[in-house]
Amino acid sequence: MNGLLVALCQDGGKHLYEQIYGYIKEEIRKGRLRFGERLPSTRSLSEFLQVSRSTVELAYGQLLSEGYIEARPYRGYFVCQVEELFDLADWGTAVKSGAPFRETGRESGAADGERNAGERRKEPGETAGSPYVCDFSPDGIDMTVFPYATWKKITKDILVDANSEMFSSGSPKGDYALRETIARYLHSSRGVNCRPEQVIIGAGNDYILMLLEKILGRHVEVAMENPTYRKAYRIFESFAYPISAVEMDGFGMSVEGLRKTAAKVAYVMPSHQYPMGVVMPIGRRMELLKWAGEQEGRYVIEDDYDSEFRFKGKPIPSLQASDRLGKVIYTGTFSKSIAPAIRIGYMVLPLPLLRVYEERCRIYSTTVSRIDQRILNEFIAGGHFERHLNRMRKVYREKHDLMVNGCRGMGRNFALSGENAGLHLLLRDKRGRSEKLLVERAVKAGVRVYGLSEFCMDGVAPKQEGGTVVLGYAALDKGQIRTGLELLEKVWA
Amino acid sequence: MNGLLVALCQDGGKHLYEQIYGYIKEEIRKGRLRFGERLPSTRSLSEFLQVSRSTVELAYGQLLSEGYIEARPYRGYFVCQVEELFDLADWGTAVKSGAPFRETGRESGAADGERNAGERRKEPGETAGSPYVCDFSPDGIDMTVFPYATWKKITKDILVDANSEMFSSGSPKGDYALRETIARYLHSSRGVNCRPEQVIIGAGNDYILMLLEKILGRHVEVAMENPTYRKAYRIFESFAYPISAVEMDGFGMSVEGLRKTAAKVAYVMPSHQYPMGVVMPIGRRMELLKWAGEQEGRYVIEDDYDSEFRFKGKPIPSLQASDRLGKVIYTGTFSKSIAPAIRIGYMVLPLPLLRVYEERCRIYSTTVSRIDQRILNEFIAGGHFERHLNRMRKVYREKHDLMVNGCRGMGRNFALSGENAGLHLLLRDKRGRSEKLLVERAVKAGVRVYGLSEFCMDGVAPKQEGGTVVLGYAALDKGQIRTGLELLEKVWA
Numbered sequence: 001m002n003g004l005l006v007a008l009c010q011d012g013g014k015h016l017y018e019q020i021y022g023y024i025k026e027e028i029r030k031g032r033l034r035f036g037e038r039l040p041s042t043r044s045l046s047e048f049l050q051v052s053r054s055t056v057e058l059a060y061g062q063l064l065s066e067g068y069i070e071a072r073p074y075r076g077y078f079v080c081q082v083e084e085l086f087d088l089a090d091w092g093t094a095v096k097s098g099a100p101f102r103e104t105g106r107e108s109g110a111a112d113g114e115r116n117a118g119e120r121r122k123e124p125g126e127t128a129g130s131p132y133v134c135d136f137s138p139d140g141i142d143m144t145v146f147p148y149a150t151w152k153k154i155t156k157d158i159l160v161d162a163n164s165e166m167f168s169s170g171s172p173k174g175d176y177a178l179r180e181t182i183a184r185y186l187h188s189s190r191g192v193n194c195r196p197e198q199v200i201i202g203a204g205n206d207y208i209l210m211l212l213e214k215i216l217g218r219h220v221e222v223a224m225e226n227p228t229y230r231k232a233y234r235i236f237e238s239f240a241y242p243i244s245a246v247e248m249d250g251f252g253m254s255v256e257g258l259r260k261t262a263a264k265v266a267y268v269m270p271s272h273q274y275p276m277g278v279v280m281p282i283g284r285r286m287e288l289l290k291w292a293g294e295q296e297g298r299y300v301i302e303d304d305y306d307s308e309f310r311f312k313g314k315p316i317p318s319l320q321a322s323d324r325l326g327k328v329i330y331t332g333t334f335s336k337s338i339a340p341a342i343r344i345g346y347m348v349l350p351l352p353l354l355r356v357y358e359e360r361c362r363i364y365s366t367t368v369s370r371i372d373q374r375i376l377n378e379f380i381a382g383g384h385f386e387r388h389l390n391r392m393r394k395v396y397r398e399k400h401d402l403m404v405n406g407c408r409g410m411g412r413n414f415a416l417s418g419e420n421a422g423l424h425l426l427l428r429d430k431r432g433r434s435e436k437l438l439v440e441r442a443v444k445a446g447v448r449v450y451g452l453s454e455f456c457m458d459g460v461a462p463k464q465e466g467g468t469v470v471l472g473y474a475a476l477d478k479g480q481i482r483t484g485l486e487l488l489e490k491v492w493a
Numbered sequence: 494m495n496g497l498l499v500a501l502c503q504d505g506g507k508h509l510y511e512q513i514y515g516y517i518k519e520e521i522r523k524g525r526l527r528f529g530e531r532l533p534s535t536r537s538l539s540e541f542l543q544v545s546r547s548t549v550e551l552a553y554g555q556l557l558s559e560g561y562i563e564a565r566p567y568r569g570y571f572v573c574q575v576e577e578l579f580d581l582a583d584w585g586t587a588v589k590s591g592a593p594f595r596e597t598g599r600e601s602g603a604a605d606g607e608r609n610a611g612e613r614r615k616e617p618g619e620t621a622g623s624p625y626v627c628d629f630s631p632d633g634i635d636m637t638v639f640p641y642a643t644w645k646k647i648t649k650d651i652l653v654d655a656n657s658e659m660f661s662s663g664s665p666k667g668d669y670a671l672r673e674t675i676a677r678y679l680h681s682s683r684g685v686n687c688r689p690e691q692v693i694i695g696a697g698n699d700y701i702l703m704l705l706e707k708i709l710g711r712h713v714e715v716a717m718e719n720p721t722y723r724k725a726y727r728i729f730e731s732f733a734y735p736i737s738a739v740e741m742d743g744f745g746m747s748v749e750g751l752r753k754t755a756a757k758v759a760y761v762m763p764s765h766q767y768p769m770g771v772v773m774p775i776g777r778r779m780e781l782l783k784w785a786g787e788q789e790g791r792y793v794i795e796d797d798y799d800s801e802f803r804f805k806g807k808p809i810p811s812l813q814a815s816d817r818l819g820k821v822i823y824t825g826t827f828s829k830s831i832a833p834a835i836r837i838g839y840m841v842l843p844l845p846l847l848r849v850y851e852e853r854c855r856i857y858s859t860t861v862s863r864i865d866q867r868i869l870n871e872f873i874a875g876g877h878f879e880r881h882l883n884r885m886r887k888v889y890r891e892k893h894d895l896m897v898n899g900c901r902g903m904g905r906n907f908a909l910s911g912e913n914a915g916l917h918l919l920l921r922d923k924r925g926r927s928e929k930l931l932v933e934r935a936v937k938a939g940v941r942v943y944g945l946s947e948f949c950m951d952g953v954a955p956k957q958e959g960g961t962v963v964l965g966y967a968a969l970d971k972g973q974i975r976t977g978l979e980l981l982e983k984v985w986a
Contacts (some may be wrong), residue, residue: 160645372862
């Protein structure tokens with residue numbers, strides 16, 4: 001690690017932990033640190049580098065999250081096997097090049113709304129409030145801190161210049177200015193490599209998938225993890241796409257399992273699997289990209305729905321950032337990061353599919369109002385989005401900490417997971433009680449929690465000892481969280 | 494016609510011409526005036542009723558437009574054959590029941606934007622102005638009189654009450670309040686019979702068709718007139734729907750021709766065929782509905798894209814108004830009547846298809862921002878839409894008259910058609926010169942006109958003596974229209 005010391009001395013402009021992380025990652029990528037090799041302990045490295053131990057821990061934590069190293073209990077940190085290493089230089093550049101959200105250390109990318117157990121729970125037209133004292137819905141976001149005043153001001157300013165140009169129909173892909181802004185944002189915050197030409201704006205995630213159907217064609221076999229985002233599952237089903245459920249381990253979709261299917265397209269959420277919260281490590285990512293690269297027509301849909309809200313370490317780069325073969329279709333929306341009501345989502349098409357889009361889909365007019373596109377563009381380009389995200393992260397982190405601490409009180413009986421990112425977490429009953437029992441007891445106490453089976457393709461949760469429930473907290477206030485957890489602790493005691 | 498005199502005396506609340514029209518229509522519908530029977534001449538009827546002759550002419554004109562009667566040169570007016578008479582009572586009620594636009598006498602319904610020769614002529618992202626001195630594009634609308642101030646004020650007022658409810662995701666079909674408003678508007682202005690539950694709001698006509706694909710299913714053979722709205726043609730093509738071109742006569746799609754195809758769905762524009770401007774008379778409408786009623790699974794898509802802008806007589810009722818069997822899918826947008834940029838369209842589903850929608854499509858989130866839905870709802874419900882339409886009708890009527898008078902100057906050499914409604918008209922060269930020659934000569938003079946072949950499925954105009962060109966005028970100012978027509982007269986002399 002002498003090289004690291006030299007590097008640290010030279011590269012003063014970065015957070016220390018980032019430099020350590022970057023150095024070790026490079027060493028692994030270049031093969032100078034090999035599979036199975038043991039890293040120095042955090043204590044010895046911190047002493048050697050004369051930095052605090054927590055700095056080294058932060059760096060190791062990030063390497064762990066991204067799958068470069070693994071921790072073996074009582075033995076220390078070891079280099080993981082990384083299937084194949086593509087050149088990640090661009091992502092490195094992106095992080096360096098003044099990424100707007102860099103300072104927080106928890107920055108991230110695109111989001112999606114309407115994640116919910118199964119699909120929409122509300123009937124059309126229904127807007128009645130929840131009948132529960134506390135509804136731990138993984139759906140919903142906190143709109144109380146939405147910058148209404150800013151939004152109004154931007155809207156007003158834009159309408160002041162209102163002209164006929166703005167009220168005319170625009171490009172089918174969306175306004176170039178907004179696509180440019182989104183491309184820049186995704187590059188700096190998520191490492192996504194794309195030109196604005198590759199960005200297609202559409203009215204929400206569902207519409208984006210409908211467009212994708214037109215691009216991919218019919219009878220495309222799709223592989224999905226199980227449990228998964230059931231709404232996407234239902235939408236693929238509505239396309240009459242054959243769907244294969246692929247088993248999932250602690251690293252996400254099993255590529256071995258994927259190979260047993262005839263799937264052409266794998267649908268994954270590498271930054272934060274929904275609902276399991278798994279972060280796909282670099283090794284698995286490379287395996288997945290390798291799978292896609294082996295046959296023409298294979299693609300990976302990366303649904304990057306809530307990666308803005310990561311509460312530990314640096315953001316996980318997008319899978320698209322590692323894609324050199326044009327195999328990743330990157331999708332995201334502003335539903336979770338701004339508001340579900342604005343109905344703006346996007347996808348980034350790899351070049352081969354962009355050509356198909358140009359051929360088949362330019363006929364479809366844009367589905368997003370031009371005025372709304374302008375407002376959003378100004379909201380992002382004017383720095384309001386960044387400020388909003390930072391505020392939201394703070395709000396969500398407080399709720400998150402409250403949740404984690406509250407759940408720790410139940411720690412004897414429940415295993416907590418998926419808590420490092422996103423806006424929900426999972427509790428598994430260590431005493432083997434069923435999901436059904438947990439949900440029913442909670443409902444009796446006026447608390448709605450969501451059984452894992454509600455996220456499963458066939459409505460049956462994967463076999464495991466003890467039921468698992470999903471608890472979302474974004475839309476709850478702190479009082480509700482406290483009350484809800486207290487009630488749960490009581491009825492689940 | 495003694496009954497008419499009695500009726501006139503009793504029913505003082507209506508325009509005289511409307512009473513005459515209504516009375517004769519009833520007589521025909523009830524079979525008291527039979528097929529082939531001759532009506533009194535306008536002069537004798539006006540003398541008999543002691544009303545001005547122009548009042549009777551107006552009434553006869555409306556009956557002509559709707560296909561109840563026909564004019565035979567030098568012989569007078571005769572009752573047409575009406576295939577089958579459904580009960581139109583509801584439409585009558587709608588017209589009576591204080592329709593908000595009744596007073597103008599030219600009121601009408603839903604509109605669509607982006608009608609253009611072929612499809613979009615602009616490349617994505619391209620916003621450069623036209624290279625022509627005058628571009629008679631049938632696309633585009635006049636945005637100079639758009640009530641920006643009102644729109645801004647509504648937006649501002651709505652954002653003042655901005656709350657989290659409004660920023661949450663709404664019903665997949667669209668907000669109930671807006672669907673109610675649209676249902677009411679369509680009923681009063683277009684005679685459309687529907688409950689708000691049948692109205693589905695979506696981001697523009699193309700998206701509505703994409704939803705319709707999900708409802709109708711795959712490999713649905715569609716029949717279209719030729720020439721037609723080529724964008725819809727291209728969209729059906731993108732669904733891989735087999736498309737049959739059905740010949741058209743002066744009454745619209747030939748139902749005899751339709752019967753020769755295997756089509757399940759007929760796509761028509763009964764109020765104003767695009768681009769030919771033909772109004773489908775009541776007899777043909779009944780034939781079409783009869784065709785649909787003969788087999789389960791047959792439907793008629795009524796694209797009611799620009800019926801707001803009719804310059805003679807009362808509005809033509811929608812085909813949906815005559816549908817008693819649940820066979821008509823009514824579609825429209827606000828692109829032409831408000832602005833293409835707002836991206837709000839809708840369809841009214843007949844009950845059998847509504848059930849299919851509920852089954853298959855509730856999964857798709859709405860594509861229209863809730864804020865925009867509120868703004869539009871307030872714009873219509875607050876009476877601003879009515880005022881705007883009336884203003885637009887005045888503006889378009891002036892341009893229309895300028896066009897018609899200007900074209901009459903070329904009357905010796907050109908036959909004018911399609912001029913009673915909509916925002917374009919057609920000129921056919923009586924001297925047999927080709928479309929190509931006309932377009933090329935115009936372009937040389939810096940004037941863009943659109944050959945009829947650009948609207949044809951195979952790009953070949955139907956055989957007729959002399960080429961036909963389409964001239965739109967909505968987006969042009971009066972000076973441009975004058976200049977353009979002068980130039981055309983010169984180069985086409």
